[in-house]
Amino acid sequence: KDGYELWLDYRPLENANLKTEVDRLFSGVFFFGQSPTYEIIRKELEISSQQMIEKAPVFSMERLAKTQVWMGTREELSQVLGLDQQVQIRELGEDGYWRGPIDFQGKTYYAIVGNRPVGVLYGVFDWLKSIQTETFNPKTEKSDSPKVKLRMLNHWDNLDRTVERGYAGFSIWDWHKLPGYIDPRYIDYARANASLGINAVSLTNVNANARILTTDFMKKAKVLADLFRPYGIKVFLTARFSAPMEIGGLKTADPLDPAVSEFWKKKTDEMYSFIPDFGGYLVKANSEGQPGPHEYQRNHAEGANVLADALAPHGGILIWRAFVYSHEIDEDRHKQANLEFEPLDGKFRDNVIIQVKNGAIDFMPREPFHPLFGAVKNTNLGMEFQITQEYLGQATQLVYLAPMWEEVLRSQTYRPTPNSTVAGIIDGTDSGQKLTLMAGVSNIGTDRNWTGHLFGQANWFAFGRQAWDPYLTSAEVAEEWIKMTFGQKPEALVKIKEIMLESREAAVNYMTPLGLHHIMGRSHHYGPAPWVEGGRADWTSLYYHLADSLGIGFDRTGSGSNAIAQYAPEIAKAWSDPNQIPEKYLLWFHHLPWDFKLKSGKTLWEGIGLHYDLGVKTARKMEADWKSLEADLDSEQFDHVRQLLAIQVQEAEWWRNACLLYFQTFANRPFPAEIEKPEGDLEYYKSLDFPTAPGIRPRW
Numbered sequence: 001k002d003g004y005e006l007w008l009d010y011r012p013l014e015n016a017n018l019k020t021e022v023d024r025l026f027s028g029v030f031f032f033g034q035s036p037t038y039e040i041i042r043k044e045l046e047i048s049s050q051q052m053i054e055k056a057p058v059f060s061m062e063r064l065a066k067t068q069v070w071m072g073t074r075e076e077l078s079q080v081l082g083l084d085q086q087v088q089i090r091e092l093g094e095d096g097y098w099r100g101p102i103d104f105q106g107k108t109y110y111a112i113v114g115n116r117p118v119g120v121l122y123g124v125f126d127w128l129k130s131i132q133t134e135t136f137n138p139k140t141e142k143s144d145s146p147k148v149k150l151r152m153l154n155h156w157d158n159l160d161r162t163v164e165r166g167y168a169g170f171s172i173w174d175w176h177k178l179p180g181y182i183d184p185r186y187i188d189y190a191r192a193n194a195s196l197g198i199n200a201v202s203l204t205n206v207n208a209n210a211r212i213l214t215t216d217f218m219k220k221a222k223v224l225a226d227l228f229r230p231y232g233i234k235v236f237l238t239a240r241f242s243a244p245m246e247i248g249g250l251k252t253a254d255p256l257d258p259a260v261s262e263f264w265k266k267k268t269d270e271m272y273s274f275i276p277d278f279g280g281y282l283v284k285a286n287s288e289g290q291p292g293p294h295e296y297q298r299n300h301a302e303g304a305n306v307l308a309d310a311l312a313p314h315g316g317i318l319i320w321r322a323f324v325y326s327h328e329i330d331e332d333r334h335k336q337a338n339l340e341f342e343p344l345d346g347k348f349r350d351n352v353i354i355q356v357k358n359g360a361i362d363f364m365p366r367e368p369f370h371p372l373f374g375a376v377k378n379t380n381l382g383m384e385f386q387i388t389q390e391y392l393g394q395a396t397q398l399v400y401l402a403p404m405w406e407e408v409l410r411s412q413t414y415r416p417t418p419n420s421t422v423a424g425i426i427d428g429t430d431s432g433q434k435l436t437l438m439a440g441v442s443n444i445g446t447d448r449n450w451t452g453h454l455f456g457q458a459n460w461f462a463f464g465r466q467a468w469d470p471y472l473t474s475a476e477v478a479e480e481w482i483k484m485t486f487g488q489k490p491e492a493l494v495k496i497k498e499i500m501l502e503s504r505e506a507a508v509n510y511m512t513p514l515g516l517h518h519i520m521g522r523s524h525h526y527g528p529a530p531w532v533e534g535g536r537a538d539w540t541s542l543y544y545h546l547a548d549s550l551g552i553g554f555d556r557t558g559s560g561s562n563a564i565a566q567y568a569p570e571i572a573k574a575w576s577d578p579n580q581i582p583e584k585y586l587l588w589f590h591h592l593p594w595d596f597k598l599k600s601g602k603t604l605w606e607g608i609g610l611h612y613d614l615g616v617k618t619a620r621k622m623e624a625d626w627k628s629l630e631a632d633l634d635s636e637q638f639d640h641v642r643q644l645l646a647i648q649v650q651e652a653e654w655w656r657n658a659c660l661l662y663f664q665t666f667a668n669r670p671f672p673a674e675i676e677k678p679e680g681d682l683e684y685y686k687s688l689d690f691p692t693a694p695g696i697r698p699r700w
């Protein structure tokens, strides 16, 4: 098995009762109406039925004779639904579904109903999942609806098919062959996303190329939008702020210049002439060299609103990123987004969403939640997670990211209400916002298995599931994915789940324990490089860990940058005290002496050593646990992961050795007795770090 089928690899049913039941149901499927989405459902039932019961499903033309399963919208089924069911389904909104038994004229049918065809599609995927995971019960009803409106993938794919921070081959968007050639992958991609409820996709890199907005490229994007439509997926594109100059022939991109707003209106009208349900634009402006409104002394709201106004008549949405830092604004990069966006609260148009990374620095293995969550009251905020593992082992490491997202989503913000959480802000329950968004930076490429590492698929899957329902636990999501990917063997399930659930903490331990951050290799971000200095201050490692003979850590309390004051007073107060702050964030907010006492009674220096060492030991345990599963797993999948886990162990040791040897030059203390002594030569580890080349793995 090469993994291409992802979690939609419907395997033959082994449970005899389930097989009989599925056989019966698939022998008479009736659609109450017509829709291109129903054609998609038919295809999915064909694929799944063939694979699960080795038979084609039977689609009836008549409602009553021989039918078992009924599909359609509430309106289409209104004649046969009870009033209670009708009301319940209506309340599930645009994308929800209800599935369960319906008694009609003395016979029981199994029905899958939504308010729109796409709701039926989601219901069908959930039904198929319940069969794959052997939890299906035809007698019980289930209904569900997404808590977040826009569940979106962001591709950082360039038009030349390279992928920024992509570790799974090239971009799957073949702009060169579009619009003429439809790669079958596009369909499989749409199926996979729809199976999770992902309903929006931004095709292009946020470091944008203005050419995507030319007529030629619109024609190409239209083909993808047409393909994705029946799957319920809307296309967004990234808009380069300087496009009015680059492709519009103007001398300025000043958002308040009438010619500029005219450009955006015309461009956008043209876009909608090709893609009538175009989602909107995603913009990175005045960040890391991208053009933006600051060039014209305009603020982010003025910049965003000109694009939002062009989209509004068409119902389009403007997503503006809050990852905007430039060291001129404040010495501490942590503070910059709040400094720029808090004063603009309420100044953005209603169809603008500010897309905020989960933390204030940059997708670190662990960050406290971004202080913009809770700080603004009249601005739509969306979440940006990174599925691609830029700072979390790229494609050589098994790091299941759902526990990290769960940790962020459950973080208490204390604002706007004392019980508010990040999840409650982005899904609107605490913030009251109607336009809600969760975006994930994609880890997909042309690799045979889509994501490079087989377990990268779990991260794509988990992102989709958590975007649908931010309150799901990472454990339940892992269990679904494991069963859908590897089958039902109980021992394999238990061990793989354990490997997944411990993997993220292991990575934090061997990379950046106790609140350390941004000490990865310069620009490629692969491997350890806490020694990086020189050049732009906030792109160096020293800037972040500030180790010296006295101690280590970034003081963000009142005695330092005071970034901590951007959080609610409850947090600012508790976290300002190094003895009260959760230790996982300790060095994020505090610069502390090497002999500072941790809760365990160990000194900080000893604790650092113990965490790095524990990370390595957990990686080794993950490898050993995986090896014990050989007999239970497909040999190709087993071997793929086995080899990568061996690399992961080496990389974990590399991280531990390099960081501990380096920090010891400041701490000037012996390593704690309990840990394995770091091997190797610091100078050699330093020599592995090149400024711009992709990371080079050490010679072991």
Ligand SMILES: CO[C@H]1[C@H](O)[C@@H](O)[C@H](O)O[C@@H]1C(=O)O
Binding pocket: 156, 164, 165, 206, 207, 284, 323, 362, 363, 390
């Ligand atoms: C697209 O650029 C990226 C950049 O490659 C990456 O290193 C950083 O994480 O964040 C940037 C961003 O999010 O804009």
